Amino acid sequence: AQSVTQPDIHITVSEGASLELRCNYSYGATPYLFWYVQSPGQGLQLLLKYFSGDTLVQGIKGFEAEFKRSQSSFNLRKPSVHWSDAAEYFCAVGYQGAQKLVFGQGTRLTINP
Amino acid sequence: EAQVTQNPRYLITVTGKKLTVTCSQNMNHEYMSWYRQDPGLGLRQIYYSMNVEVTDKGDVPEGYKVSRKEKRNFPLILESPSPNQTSLYFCASSFSGNEKLFFGSGTQLSVL
Numbered sequence: 001a002q003s004v005t006q007p008d009i010h011i012t013v014s015e016g017a018s019l020e021l022r023c024n025y026s027y028g029a030t031p032y033l034f035w036y037v038q039s040p041g042q043g044l045q046l047l048l049k050y051f052s053g054d055t056l057v058q059g060i061k062g063f064e065a066e067f068k069r070s071q072s073s074f075n076l077r078k079p080s081v082h083w084s085d086a087a088e089y090f091c092a093v094g095y096q097g098a099q100k101l102v103f104g105q106g107t108r109l110t111i112n113p
Numbered sequence: 114e115a116q117v118t119q120n121p122r123y124l125i126t127v128t129g130k131k132l133t134v135t136c137s138q139n140m141n142h143e144y145m146s147w148y149r150q151d152p153g154l155g156l157r158q159i160y161y162s163m164n165v166e167v168t169d170k171g172d173v174p175e176g177y178k179v180s181r182k183e184k185r186n187f188p189l190i191l192e193s194p195s196p197n198q199t200s201l202y203f204c205a206s207s208f209s210g211n212e213k214l215f216f217g218s219g220t221q222l223s224v225l
Binding site: 036 | 117144146148153154155156157158161163169171172203205209211213214216217218219
């Protein structure tokens with residue numbers, strides 16, 4: 001069965017520091033991959049997605065992610081975090097043309113001033 | 114303004130009392146889906162719909178029903194709610210399944 005693992009439940013970084021959130025997936029074919037962000041009390045917002053092509057994808061708010069097929073990973077990165085990046089981040093895998101979507105457990109990001 | 118509207122925002126009910134959570138989108142999206150969010154489990158897909166009268170099960174469909182009689186609406190029906198359905202529910206839509214999902218603001222459901 002398809003699955004998504006986000007190994008870090010909670011990460012704390014200082015403002016201005018770099019960030020990497022990990023995501024590993026289990027799926028036999030090339031997946032559709034997504035990162036979403038959820039601010040407190042809000043719905044989810046798409047940061048970026050990968051379907052094919054260049055394995056390094058750029059998203060909104062200065063985020064990027066790299067697809068590594070050999071590691072079944074799709075890690076999210078940002079060179080310098082801002083206090084407004086504090087939120088919960090979800091990695092997701094789509095299959096059956098991305099009609100079915102499986103989310104990871106989420107990583108809560110706290111920013112220290 | 115492009116949006117997905119869910120109602121109600123908060124709902125407290127009792128075991129066995131049928132309820133419906135409505136979802137409407139104004140973007141002419143073909144794809145709509147429902148998720149529940151529980152602490153430590155992320156979001157899990159309940160049902161999805163590719164178009165009018167076309168629906169299919171997600172990962173956790175037990176105890177839920179959906180219908181898609183109009184393109185803009187995709188209600189979630191709990192015919193006999195139980196306490197284990199207490200959760201935060203999100204509706205989402207997109208032009209197709211592999212495009213950016215637009216999420217509603219969520220419905221916090223408590224079943225006593």
